[in-house]
Amino acid sequence: MGERIVQINLNGRSVRLKAAPNETLLNVLRQKASATEVKSGCERGDCGACAVIVDGRAVNSCLTLAVQTDGATVTTVRGLGTPEHPHPLQEAFIRLGAAQCGICIPGVLVSLSAFLAERPDASRSEIREAVAGNLCRCTGYQKFVDAAEESRIMEGLE
Amino acid sequence: MLPQTDYVKASSVAHALDMLHQYGTGAAILAGGTDLIVDMRERRREPTMLVDISSVEELAEIDVGTGNIRIGAGVTVAGLAGSAIVQHQLPLVTEVTRHFADYLTRNRATIGGNLANASPGADLVPPLLALNASVVLATAQGERTVDLNDFLVGPRRTLLLWNELVRAIHIPTPVPRGQAYEKLGLRTGGAIAVVSCAVSMDQAGGECRRVRIGLGAVAPRAFRSSEAEQIMEGHMFSSDIAARAAEAAANSSQPISDVRGSAEYRHAMVRALVERALHAAYERSSEPQE
Ligand SMILES: Cc1cc2nc3c(=O)[nH]c(=O)nc-3n(C[C@H](O)[C@H](O)[C@H](O)COP(=O)(O)OP(=O)(O)OC[C@H]3O[C@@H](n4cnc5c(N)ncnc54)[C@H](O)[C@@H]3O)c2cc1C
Numbered sequence A: 001m002g003e004r005i006v007q008i009n010l011n012g013r014s015v016r017l018k019a020a021p022n023e024t025l026l027n028v029l030r031q032k033a034s035a036t037e038v039k040s041g042c043e044r045g046d047c048g049a050c051a052v053i054v055d056g057r058a059v060n061s062c063l064t065l066a067v068q069t070d071g072a073t074v075t076t077v078r079g080l081g082t083p084e085h086p087h088p089l090q091e092a093f094i095r096l097g098a099a100q101c102g103i104c105i106p107g108v109l110v111s112l113s114a115f116l117a118e119r120p121d122a123s124r125s126e127i128r129e130a131v132a133g134n135l136c137r138c139t140g141y142q143k144f145v146d147a148a149e150e151s152r153i154m155e156g157l158e
Numbered sequence B: 001m002l003p004q005t006d007y008v009k010a011s012s013v014a015h016a017l018d019m020l021h022q023y024g025t026g027a028a029i030l031a032g033g034t035d036l037i038v039d040m041r042e043r044r045r046e047p048t049m050l051v052d053i054s055s056v057e058e059l060a061e062i063d064v065g066t067g068n069i070r071i072g073a074g075v076t077v078a079g080l081a082g083s084a085i086v087q088h089q090l091p092l093v094t095e096v097t098r099h100f101a102d103y104l105t106r107n108r109a110t111i112g113g114n115l116a117n118a119s120p121g122a123d124l125v126p127p128l129l130a131l132n133a134s135v136v137l138a139t140a141q142g143e144r145t146v147d148l149n150d151f152l153v154g155p156r157r158t159l160l161l162w163n164e165l166v167r168a169i170h171i172p173t174p175v176p177r178g179q180a181y182e183k184l185g186l187r188t189g190g191a192i193a194v195v196s197c198a199v200s201m202d203q204a205g206g207e208c209r210r211v212r213i214g215l216g217a218v219a220p221r222a223f224r225s226s227e228a229e230q231i232m233e234g235h236m237f238s239s240d241i242a243a244r245a246a247e248a249a250a251n252s253s254q255p256i257s258d259v260r261g262s263a264e265y266r267h268a269m270v271r272a273l274v275e276r277a278l279h280a281a282y283e284r285s286s287e288p289q290e
Helices: A025-032 A088-096 A105-118 A124-130 A141-157 B013-026 B036-041 B077-082 B084-089 B091-099 B111-117 B125-130 B226-232 B239-252 B263-284
Strands: A004-010 A013-019 A051-054 A057-060 A073-075 B006-009 B027-030 B049-052 B062-064 B068-072 B134-139 B142-147 B152-154 B165-172 B178-184 B195-204 B207-216
Touching: A013 A025, A025 A051, A051 A105, A057 A105, A088 A105, A088 A141, A105 A124, A105 A141, A124 A141, B013 B027, B013 B049, B013 B134, B013 B165, B027 B036, B062 B084, B068 B084, B077 B091, B077 B111, B084 B091, B091 B125, B091 B178, B091 B195, B111 B125, B111 B165, B125 B178, B125 B195, B125 B207, B178 B263, B195 B263, B207 B226, B207 B239, B207 B263, B226 B239, B239 B263
Parallel strands: A004 A073, B006 B049, B027 B049
Antiparallel strands: A004 A013, A051 A057, A051 A073, B062 B068, B068 B165, B134 B142, B134 B165, B178 B195, B195 B207
């Protein structure tokens, strides 16, 4: 049925997009906002490749309708930092070589950054649990957790 | 692609109920979407109107009333996990949130959606049965309160009428202190339950009181094993009686064989999990507060 105008704050910029009620946030971000850094995986909430932060909460964009996010602030991995000023997590991922094939990394960084913002003192096992919804078939989890811990130390030094 | 549909964001419970009434049986409530959007993608459901209740604030509250704890239907699993009221009074529920799906899904999935969806394996149901929860249902005409045990009719079937929504879940207080939860999945992270079991009880000088045993994923719907409860109720706790109650719980289940396990395996696991949960609940129990 009829398209609506959806206005979101995407990575700090205000964007107006057209979306029909049956379009997911995932598809609208990729196809209408050039946000191809948001990856499409299982499209049923299992893999976490499409994770984005909506109003401070990390969610799967494949199970969110674009029309639901009218007025919301949406952050993708691209909004976490820039090549010049990467997020401490992004920096730690680069330093430790935590990305292998890379397909899961945008979702992993989104989950971890949102989780550490909520729970800066989380234990190592809680950090592991926070990426349980992000499937990585290169099985790079060890380095994700190492990088998450290192990013906290780096943040503490700043 | 999702099937074509229409959408309205409800601003209040009254607004949501109005929309349900107006759009009739083609309308569906959209809460976290973690069941509904998946069902729509797989064409198991094709609602013509989605009534989005995810930003209705009055559904997202947890408060302590007189004689009960009230949890709004729109409270997410993450919201349950972070609630001090839940942590202090309903450790059973806090425990379940740790085993529920994953971080991303917990941020969206709601308690109301878990109950309304009525999957035989819905994780919040056995604990809420063990806590003797009731469900507050609302239509534009008014409200009714039903026992969760009656609310669940069968697999994916509830008492909900087409124009009705789940507004809140009420848990009577004082809540028994002895609470325990056991879930068996095929792996530790985010797995669908093969068997899940929740127990709550009080004790008076070693005698078991108000014993409630909720079981999930081992019958067409989650249920309370009254056979097992009766074996415990009013008796001194012992390993022997816990073993007998666990056996009765296993016999009261009607497990199926599927990809996650055979019926025989489930039967054996009900016995093991109930026995373990009874011991843990007893250890945590105390004199009733009344
Ligand atoms: C990756 C993944 C992992 C999962 N893991 C688990 C798990 O470990 N344990 C588990 O139990 N479940 C799990 N689920 C299933 C699902 O997340 C839960 O059942 C969840 O609680 C559903 O809530 P929701 O808010 O997303 O419901 P929705 O999908 O929005 O709705 C589900 C159904 O309930 C109806 N509904 C929702 N709210 C109301 C209301 N207030 N009144 C009336 N009707 C309503 C809807 O119309 C729909 O029919 C998982 C799902 C996914 C995608």
